[in-house]
Amino acid sequence: MPSIQKAHRMKKLNKKGQTRITVIAFFFVFFLGIALGAVKSNSVLAMVKTYDDLELFADVLSLIETNYVDDVESSKLVEGAIKGMLRSLDPHSSYMSPELYKEMQVETDGEFGGLGIEITINEGWLTVVTPMDATPAWRAGILAGDKIVKVEGKSTHDMTLMEAVRLMRGKPGTKVTITIARDGFEEPKDYSIIREIIHVTSVKSKMLEGGWGYIRIRNFSRDTGADTKKALNEFKSEGMKGLVLDLRNDPGGLLNQAVAVSELFLNKGELIVYTKGRIPSQNMRFTVKNEKEFNGFPMVVLVNQGSASASEIVAGAMQDLKRAILVGEQTFGKGSVQTIIPLKKNAGLRLTTARYFTPSGRQIHGKGIEPDIIEAFVPSDQQKNGDKNKQKAKDNNGKNGGKISNGGSTKNGNHVKGTKKSRSLARPLVDLKNDNQLRRAIAVLKSWEIIGDIQKQQTISK
Numbered sequence: 001m002p003s004i005q006k007a008h009r010m011k012k013l014n015k016k017g018q019t020r021i022t023v024i025a026f027f028f029v030f031f032l033g034i035a036l037g038a039v040k041s042n043s044v045l046a047m048v049k050t051y052d053d054l055e056l057f058a059d060v061l062s063l064i065e066t067n068y069v070d071d072v073e074s075s076k077l078v079e080g081a082i083k084g085m086l087r088s089l090d091p092h093s094s095y096m097s098p099e100l101y102k103e104m105q106v107e108t109d110g111e112f113g114g115l116g117i118e119i120t121i122n123e124g125w126l127t128v129v130t131p132m133d134a135t136p137a138w139r140a141g142i143l144a145g146d147k148i149v150k151v152e153g154k155s156t157h158d159m160t161l162m163e164a165v166r167l168m169r170g171k172p173g174t175k176v177t178i179t180i181a182r183d184g185f186e187e188p189k190d191y192s193i194i195r196e197i198i199h200v201t202s203v204k205s206k207m208l209e210g211g212w213g214y215i216r217i218r219n220f221s222r223d224t225g226a227d228t229k230k231a232l233n234e235f236k237s238e239g240m241k242g243l244v245l246d247l248r249n250d251p252g253g254l255l256n257q258a259v260a261v262s263e264l265f266l267n268k269g270e271l272i273v274y275t276k277g278r279i280p281s282q283n284m285r286f287t288v289k290n291e292k293e294f295n296g297f298p299m300v301v302l303v304n305q306g307s308a309s310a311s312e313i314v315a316g317a318m319q320d321l322k323r324a325i326l327v328g329e330q331t332f333g334k335g336s337v338q339t340i341i342p343l344k345k346n347a348g349l350r351l352t353t354a355r356y357f358t359p360s361g362r363q364i365h366g367k368g369i370e371p372d373i374i375e376a377f378v379p380s381d382q383q384k385n386g387d388k389n390k391q392k393a394k395d396n397n398g399k400n401g402g403k404i405s406n407g408g409s410t411k412n413g414n415h416v417k418g419t420k421k422s423r424s425l426a427r428p429l430v431d432l433k434n435d436n437q438l439r440r441a442i443a444v445l446k447s448w449e450i451i452g453d454i455q456k457q458q459t460i461s462k
Helices: 002-038 041-048 051-067 074-087 098-105 136-140 161-168 224-237 255-263 310-320 380-395 436-461
Strands: 094-096 111-114 117-122 125-131 147-151 175-181 189-194 196-199 203-208 212-217 242-246 271-277 284-287 299-303 325-328 336-342 348-357
Touching (some): 051 074, 094 161, 117 161, 125 136, 161 175, 212 224, 242 436, 255 271, 299 310, 299 436, 325 436
Antiparallel strands (some): 094 348, 125 147, 203 212, 271 284, 271 348, 336 348
């Protein structure tokens, strides 16, 4: 009997030793492979030094395989370790299983099945960047800044973006239930939403009364630059005096289209944006290649918390290079570059490799772009309440001590944070009566026009 137990113990020890060697070799090859394909020799040497650290991981893995109450496949343990390792970096770095990697590769241009929201991860929770206009998510009342704490009853805490997207996407016409936590909610609330094919029209435009052009970019997709140029040419033929470029609730999109839009308004050779990473190949500069086609008119760019990524690149360039005045609210602050690296067994690695910086050197990621003129959006019902309260204060001839309600409270008197965010845009393309931010933008253009006229008169008089 003792000899049998000894043999069994030796078998486990041999297995442990084999696992330890295999794991160290696996991770060494895993990281070395990435290093050789992406970094300089000094970085490779730094990775070689991590060999000793991998011994601890191998020891833990071997102990689990030997002593854990149930048998566990080593491949599952290793995959879990990789996921945890990437999760510790940032919300946008993740491991993609073969299934997720395949789904990422087959995403189509212009339409997809889902709810119509751009998401990120904030403090470990799935967070809405912005709902897209006229989509199921918007119609259900989802707001920028909402925390999605559950999808179909499953907690999203520490869930990767790819995993969350996979849960929320599905066959059009099917229902998915998401649980939302929001400032002002006493407890999370369930929203049952029917999935749809999401059609995204990138650019919409209209000439407003008074000769003010209005272009709204909903996202930066394949034809955004060309469509924006087309709208500008139409405005030019109509004698446009000034332009409002609306990037509110624009979650971003293609970098080359952000560059294409910026080029329309900037001088040849000017820097639009640059990226900075740890290795030279990740450091890129994007400059204007052609002479600007549209100048000689004032320009205002509208932004809010739902403006992210590519829209922040455009806004930052316009602000830094003094081409436009930014009006609205602080942008989201999503300015990192993810590189997709194929792995063995048809898996993939999504890794943050660089960050975006504006021409003046401001980091976009985690900071966002602050407008020149801060103008918080006020929902139409609160605007009306504010007007009534102001009139009431006037009628009372100051009997209330001069305290005038700003209309920022709910019926029960509890202020609901976030209700001012992003709901303004899912209406008719232009609604001056109910859009105080757009009214402010046009007021800025009018002031610009007046200043320009004064300067012209001063020049003539001289």
